[in-house]
Amino acid sequence: MLLTPARAAHRTRRGTRTVRETPLLRGALVGGAVYAAGRSSARAVRHEEDQEQAIAELQGRQQPPAPPPPAPRGPPVPVAPPAAAAAPSITDQPARLGEMAQQGLLTPGEFAAAKARLLGV
Structure with missing residues (x-):
């Protein structure tokens, strides 16, 4: 059965959609679903970053600060061998x-x- 403009007008009066409106609705539905999925994944990433930051703060409070590194020394001084090594x-x-x-x-x-x-x- 062929859909004529008269039949399309009749259908819109009954509450059904026309052929021209269906692709728009489908596009809106897909676009809305993609938008919602993007928001959800962004929210999940943000939540995970917040948790990692909270964990890092708690670990920073629990561990005392590391002691400063020792001061650099000069080259080692050669030590003379003990004199007792020679036979008396x-x-x-x-x-x-x-x-x-x-x-x-x-x-x-x-x-x-x-x-x-x-x-x-």
Whole structure:
């Protein structure tokens, strides 16, 4: 059945839409749905950003501020190796034994035995 202008006018009087109005309504419906979806997604993104900001603020309150970094130092100073690493000579050993005896680390008997061993007696 062909829709003539007379029939279209008759239909509009009954409350039905004409053929020309249907694409406009469809476009309005699709456009409105897209607009609503865009608003909803923007609202969700904004809500998520607000939550992340609130979490960051709470974490900032809970953690104490980090201590300042240590001051930069100059180049390391080379340390000389200890002199005790070298083997003591035969003349230094009796002097060292005498110092140990004066400090009370060796008894007089131990001092005499060590001195005799050094001298080969």
